[in-house]
Structures are given as C-alpha cells and as structure tokens.
Amino acid sequence: MREPIYFVSLGPGDPELITLQALRLLERCDRIYTPVPLAPSGRRSSKASEIMLSLGIRPEQLQSYDLPMSKQRDGAQAAYRMVADEIIRLSREGSTERIAVVAEGDSGFYSSSAYIGDHLLEAGLQIRQLAGVPAFIASNALVGGQLVQLEEQLRVIPGEASAEEWAEAWQGKHTIVVMKGSLCQEEILRAMALYPERQWHYLEFVGQEGEYCSSDVAEISQRKFPYFSIIISKARRG
Structure with missing residues (x-):
C-alpha cells in the first residue's frame, strides 16, 4: 500500500x-x-x-x-x-x-x-x-502567562468579522486572538480605546527576522500592522 x-x-x-x-x-x-x-x-x-x-x-x-x-x-x-x-x-x-x-x-x-x-x-x-506550533501559541509564549485558564474560552478571528461579532468578542470575559492584523487595524485601534480594561498584546513576524512584541497601547497605536501580525486580547483576571 x-x-x-x-x-x-x-x-x-x-x-x-x-x-x-x-x-x-x-x-x-x-x-x-x-x-x-x-x-x-x-x-x-x-x-x-x-x-x-x-x-x-x-x-x-x-x-x-x-x-x-x-x-x-x-x-x-x-x-x-x-x-x-x-x-x-x-x-x-x-x-x-x-x-x-x-x-x-x-x-x-x-x-x-x-x-x-x-x-x-x-x-x-x-x-x-x-502537528506543529501555530503562530498564536508562539506569540503567547512571548507575551507570557496563560493564554486561557480554568473555564475561560479562546476565540480566534482571522482578521475579518461583522460589527456584531467584534462587539460580542470584546465584551466577553474570554481571550481573543486576531490573526492577519492588517485586515482589521481600524477595528483593533477602536477596540483598544473602547475597552481599556482588557489586556492588549500586539506581535509581528513571530519566530522570524523582524519579530516585534508590545503591550503598550500607545506604542501599538503608532504602528502600521503588516499581514503577519497577531493581536492577543485577554480579559483582566482576578
């Protein structure tokens, strides 16, 4: 065979x-x-x-x-x-x-x-x-801490979603991973301003030359998101 x-x-x-x-x-x-x-x-x-x-x-x-x-x-x-x-x-x-x-x-x-x-x-x-290591898992290793824990859920959005889907994601108590940041930069910047209670982590080219990681909202807001960018947004714990 x-x-x-x-x-x-x-x-x-x-x-x-x-x-x-x-x-x-x-x-x-x-x-x-x-x-x-x-x-x-x-x-x-x-x-x-x-x-x-x-x-x-x-x-x-x-x-x-x-x-x-x-x-x-x-x-x-x-x-x-x-x-x-x-x-x-x-x-x-x-x-x-x-x-x-x-x-x-x-x-x-x-x-x-x-x-x-x-x-x-x-x-x-x-x-x-x-099986291999997906980029969002490698991204969270750079950010540190648990991507999800206990009864938390993980939602992955591939860069595009409806207004209702975005609102539901940001208002929830779970972790959101957004792939292909260039497709939704305006929405990410809007959400960072509207939901400051969430933790925001932004990453580019993880595992590659030019790797970049920041959790500073002001700094993230000044960047132009490339296609290979990932956003991890965690609800505040505790």
Whole structure:
C-alpha cells in the first residue's frame, strides 16, 4: 500500500520550533512541495525554504511553487491545483517517492495547504498531517502567562468579522486572538480605546527576522500592522 501524502508543519518561523517528528520525516522525503510567496511587486521569497535548508534538508528535495499573494485568490487556487495534479499524476503512475507538502505554523490551522489536501482527498489519495506550533501559541509564549485558564474560552478571528461579532468578542470575559492584523487595524485601534480594561498584546513576524512584541497601547497605536501580525486580547483576571 502506498504511503500517504504528508502535510508537514514547520512552525511559525524559528527553525528550532519544528518538531522532531516533522524534521525526521522531511529528511527522508524525496519530494517536498514548498510555497514561494509571490508579492504583487514581483518579489519572491520563501521562509519555508529557509527553515528547511537551515536544518539540513537538501535543495534537491525541494519542489518549489509560486504562490501569488493577493486578495484575488484565482492565482493561488491555480497554484494549489497544479501541485495537487502533479502529486495525483505521480501516484497514478505508480511512483514510490515519499512526498510531503509543507506549511508554516500548523498545517491544520488556517493553512493554505488545506486546498491541496482537499484535491488529493477528492482523487482518493490518503493524507496525513503532522502537528506543529501555530503562530498564536508562539506569540503567547512571548507575551507570557496563560493564554486561557480554568473555564475561560479562546476565540480566534482571522482578521475579518461583522460589527456584531467584534462587539460580542470584546465584551466577553474570554481571550481573543486576531490573526492577519492588517485586515482589521481600524477595528483593533477602536477596540483598544473602547475597552481599556482588557489586556492588549500586539506581535509581528513571530519566530522570524523582524519579530516585534508590545503591550503598550500607545506604542501599538503608532504602528502600521503588516499581514503577519497577531493581536492577543485577554480579559483582566482576578
């Protein structure tokens, strides 16, 4: 029976946050499909490649594919389809190569690799996910303390929500994690002013070059939020 296609989590960016299980599997892979984000400016860079190469993964193992970064998702969807089609073709030709698809963070948490996995499942292939450290967990390690405790709940908002959803989140007694801060900077700044009783923590590029963390509301208000920013808002305890 053919091995499954592995979806391997690389962690948030720091090579030391990859799991031993993930690293050992990647070392044994013949093909590792690796996204290379393509900015509208034409700039190409791949943090995933940097992580793996720094850990001793050989360049010839990497199968890079361009991933257009745009709100218009047609280009990205075409890239996912291309990777899936190639893996499906290899499987149908009887290839015995061990194949992995990598994702930053955790491959099962807001990961674009899920679209590739959906195509593979539709074609009848087996997949297996390897757990990793998602960015918001690494972020809370920098902030310190418990992300949630006792009967508290955690709500994760992927940068966009309705006015009613935002109000419900801020007025609750639970921890809120907001991903992709650039999509909702105006709402975050508004909420920090309206709900000073909450604890506010702002982070950029966690685990990567340019990592930044602040809990100073005045300082946070002066920053321009990049796409890879996370906000952790905790209700006051005690």
